[in-house]
Amino acid sequence: MTETTxxxxxxxxxxxxxxxxxxxxxxxxxxxxxxxxxxPDGVVLKAAECLQNCDHGCSVALRGGPAKWTYVYGNLxxxxxxxxxxxxxxxxxxxxxxxxxxxxxxEHFKRNCIARIPPLEDNNG
Numbered sequence: 001m002t003e004t005t006x007x008x009x010x011x012x013x014x015x016x017x018x019x020x021x022x023x024x025x026x027x028x029x030x031x032x033x034x035x036x037x038x039x040p041d042g043v044v045l046k047a048a049e050c051l052q053n054c055d056h057g058c059s060v061a062l063r064g065g066p067a068k069w070t071y072v073y074g075n076l077x078x079x080x081x082x083x084x085x086x087x088x089x090x091x092x093x094x095x096x097x098x099x100x101x102x103x104x105x106x107e108h109f110k111r112n113c114i115a116r117i118p119p120l121e122d123n124n125g
Contacts (some may be wrong), residue, residue: 003065005093007085008048009034013057015077030058030078037082040090053114062089066120068098075112084108 013027031047039045053059056074063070076085084106091100102110
């Protein structure tokens with residue numbers, strides 16, 4: 001059984017900018033834009049209060065259960081990186097261990113990985 005993949009979007013991200021007069025943040029806008037697009041099969045969109053990458057946002061995390069690596073990506077724009085996020089989330093979901101082969105990763109993922117976190121379960125033992 002394939003675990004569900006979670007795409008967590010930091011809704012507090014300011015992307016290094018000032019918050020608008022109405023208080024809307026780029027991270028919240030990214031979440032709204034992704035909700036409007038819909039997620040690939042097997043991917044669930046979730047809000048995260050803060051991913052602590054405030055000056056290099058918008059930021060997201062991809063996680064897929066205890067046997068997969070978790071990734072945090074930054075420097076995302078709330079309107080121009082939607083296709084990249086959807087493509088990357090689908091590729092991540094299909095990767096059994098969460099490791100998307102380098103040559104098939106979206107270009108933005110290659111250059112803007114903030115962190116890679118090992119799986120909780122040891123896949124080698």
